[in-house]
Amino acid sequence: MERVGFRLQLRTEMLDEYVLHHTKVWPDMLAALEKTGWHNYSLFLDRSDGSLFGYFETPDLQAALAGMASEEVNERWQKFMAPFFLELGDKRADEGFISLENVFYLK
Amino acid sequence: MERVGFRLQLRTEMLDEYVLHHTKVWPDMLAALEKTGWHNYSLFLDRSDGSLFGYFETPDLQAALAGMASEEVNERWQKFMAPFFLELGDKRADEGFISLENVFYLK
Numbered sequence: 001m002e003r004v005g006f007r008l009q010l011r012t013e014m015l016d017e018y019v020l021h022h023t024k025v026w027p028d029m030l031a032a033l034e035k036t037g038w039h040n041y042s043l044f045l046d047r048s049d050g051s052l053f054g055y056f057e058t059p060d061l062q063a064a065l066a067g068m069a070s071e072e073v074n075e076r077w078q079k080f081m082a083p084f085f086l087e088l089g090d091k092r093a094d095e096g097f098i099s100l101e102n103v104f105y106l107k
Numbered sequence: 108m109e110r111v112g113f114r115l116q117l118r119t120e121m122l123d124e125y126v127l128h129h130t131k132v133w134p135d136m137l138a139a140l141e142k143t144g145w146h147n148y149s150l151f152l153d154r155s156d157g158s159l160f161g162y163f164e165t166p167d168l169q170a171a172l173a174g175m176a177s178e179e180v181n182e183r184w185q186k187f188m189a190p191f192f193l194e195l196g197d198k199r200a201d202e203g204f205i206s207l208e209n210v211f212y213l214k
Contacts, residue, residue: 005151005160022211033213040214042162044112044207053112053207055149055162100151100160104129106140107147
């Protein structure tokens, strides 16, 4: 399994609403993530500046990204979420995230 | 298992050296982490601003923190690492980290 860390920037005035939506992610969105290999997936929020940190494990990152890119529900979900993010331009959040460098790992 | 996300701020002029030290963490430091319940532990670096994100899983966060606080090797390691961090004051990195809010989880 590859361990993936990524970072995105939320609009700090919209954090409560973002969190609320993530307590009730659409079941077909969850199913699509599972199907395309997004495992043990957590999102962590730093409310002090709106930094969002994602962590997941996947057998193949490129396949996981390509898989979600081909899911219709993902396109709807990312359009729904786009207003919450800064600095994405025309990209979906899962296209625009900054992949982080894994500098340490202990099993 | 509790999933823990945390964040720290590295001095951007010292990133290469920080990364290098983390390719050769002392064996007794690794053993202490394992012994005190730090599992599946990754550190991720955002080189654009020196943000460091940590992720680990533990049966009991308070026990994991207290366990490391009582390990002599941890005191030595944290003293060694202290110059790499900003905004810690007199705290060790594992005392000064910002615990992040887990806003989403998918198994």
